[in-house]
Amino acid sequence: MTARLIDGKALAASVRAGLKPRIEALAARGQRPGLAVILVGDDPASAVYVRNKVKACEENGIRSWFEHLPAQTSESELLARIAALNANPDVHGILVQLPLPKHLDAQKILETIAFDKDVDGLHATNAGLTLMGRPHFRSCTPYGVMKMLESIAYPLRGAHAVVLGRSNMVGKPMAMLLLAANATVTICHSATRDLASITRQADVLVAAVGKLKLVTADMVRPGAVVIDVGTNRTPDGKLAGDVDFDAVREVAGWISPVPGGVGPMTITMLLVNTVEAAERAAARSPSAIGRRPTEPHI
Numbered sequence: 001m002t003a004r005l006i007d008g009k010a011l012a013a014s015v016r017a018g019l020k021p022r023i024e025a026l027a028a029r030g031q032r033p034g035l036a037v038i039l040v041g042d043d044p045a046s047a048v049y050v051r052n053k054v055k056a057c058e059e060n061g062i063r064s065w066f067e068h069l070p071a072q073t074s075e076s077e078l079l080a081r082i083a084a085l086n087a088n089p090d091v092h093g094i095l096v097q098l099p100l101p102k103h104l105d106a107q108k109i110l111e112t113i114a115f116d117k118d119v120d121g122l123h124a125t126n127a128g129l130t131l132m133g134r135p136h137f138r139s140c141t142p143y144g145v146m147k148m149l150e151s152i153a154y155p156l157r158g159a160h161a162v163v164l165g166r167s168n169m170v171g172k173p174m175a176m177l178l179l180a181a182n183a184t185v186t187i188c189h190s191a192t193r194d195l196a197s198i199t200r201q202a203d204v205l206v207a208a209v210g211k212l213k214l215v216t217a218d219m220v221r222p223g224a225v226v227i228d229v230g231t232n233r234t235p236d237g238k239l240a241g242d243v244d245f246d247a248v249r250e251v252a253g254w255i256s257p258v259p260g261g262v263g264p265m266t267i268t269m270l271l272v273n274t275v276e277a278a279e280r281a282a283a284r285s286p287s288a289i290g291r292r293p294t295e296p297h298i
């Protein structure tokens with residue numbers, strides 16, 4: 001059996017199309033959604049991610065502010081920038097790109113973002129609300145994976161979902177969203193014994209470790225849904241996930257590719273969260289028509 005593809009690129013396009021009228025409705029009231037993205041330092045991969053996020057905003061009618069701060073930026077300088085964005089009513093979402101330079105305490109920085117502007121879903125309050133089954137902002141990658149499962153109408157109730165990886169950004173919130181959808185969830189990590197015996201029980205297998213070809217065909221139950229969150233480089237420089245795609249696709253029932261799977265959905269869910277943040281702000285405040293917009297500063 002050859003697995004059917006879960007096309008993240010096509011799904012992302014359809015989710016973005018669904019956002020368009022919502023963005024236009026907000027813009028018509030003078031409340032165009034706005035996202036501020038902060039990058040500290042010169043990590044080349046982060047620079048690419050950030051550029052893609054800003055570009056996605058531009059393509060979809062969302063205002064963006066990109067603040068590129070030097071690697072030696074102090075904690076107090078960064079906190080001051082976040083405080084200014086928290087106070088700016090035109091900014092509905094704030095994202096601090098991770099990883100941060102080593103001298104900065106990432107969790108402390110993330111916690112400084114107003115939780116109702118934390119469109120990344122990484123603030124402790126948002127993580128906690130997701131844990132409690134009443135999410136305010138869901139972490140973008142797990143949120144995108146849930147949309148992918150929804151797109152194939154996969155019946156998660158009672159299904160065994162196995163998550164590989166326990167990061168705060170993907171593994172843990174992924175497990176919580178699957179649990180909220182009534183899946184039976186197992187989280188595996190670097191200390192898990194006999195990984196294959198667990199993955200072979202999975203109806204849904206989500207790989208979010210960051211290790212090339214971690215998931216091989218013998219680790220997958222025939223017909224299972226395999227979602228690949230990994231972003232790795234092959235020895236010849238190509239982008240590839242955590243799953244041995246060519247082999248696993250012969251066993252799985254559904255599989256998401258890398259590139260073209262989870263990646264486009266992560267950015268799309270960031271746009272969804274930003275639009276939701278703007279809609280909530282609009283519901284709280286009267287029309288902003290007539291108010292002078294603040295100038296973007298690059």
Ligand code: GUN
Nearest residue numbers: 095096097098099120140
């Ligand atoms: N670094 C890699 N992916 C992400 C993400 O989704 N959000 C943030 N803030 N940093 C990242």
